[in-house]
Amino acid sequence: MASTTAHNIGTSQNEMVVEIPNHTNGTTLPNPKPSLPTIGENPNKDDDTDYSQRGQWLRAAVLGANDGLVSVASIMMGVGAVKEDIAAMLLSGFAGLVAGACSMAIGEFVSVYTQYDIEKEQLKRESKNEEEEDEEKKELEKLPSPYQAALASALAFSVGAVVPLLGAVFIRNYRVRLGVVAAVVSLALLVFGGVGAVLGNTSVKKSCIRVLIGGWTAMAITFGLTKLIGATGL
Structure with a gap:
């Protein structure tokens, strides 16, 4: 509670008493201005989102799509190195899609089980008791x-594997087909890397570069x- 301190001001004819509020109990008035973040401070530091909980399904989805993309694209590029047809x-590429999707599904099933x-x-x-059994x-x-x-x-792998197949299906020229497949795969790698980084709250630039390389x-x-x-005839 605020107390008052009396100050006497003398004049030639009378005296005037002026009471000035004095906050002696240590209370302070609230600051109406909102506090601003310090320079260099992360504005999302109070974000309580548990990004680690996204790890399991994020790994299965993003890495599965990346595996399908890179595996099938590499198979197609390898065959394209010796076959222009x-x-x-x-x-x-289609054989790689089916085999890879089945392999991913079986491997994930065995691992999780x-x-x-x-x-x-x-x-x-x-x-040891009924309560713990309920838990x-x-x-x-x-x-x-x-x-x-x-x-x-399996679905994530298939989504990634379809990309190079779609990039090559309409291109008849051999050299142009290889170039288009490489370009489409590179773009898809950047997209997958960026999506994974955003969902996992990590560096988008580092993730994209790492996946692309x-x-x-x-x-x-x-x-x-x-x-x-x-070339060796084997």
């Missing part, structure tokens, strides 16, 4: 589904080795 290039069994047995060992059931419900993980991986390296190695083996 568009049919051979497209058939090899193994994790599910391990955590299930661990929860059983830790539960165990809730924990098991949070575990990822092996079937959903397998389907998601990796894709180029895979295609170059496959093209070069296949060309070398084809």
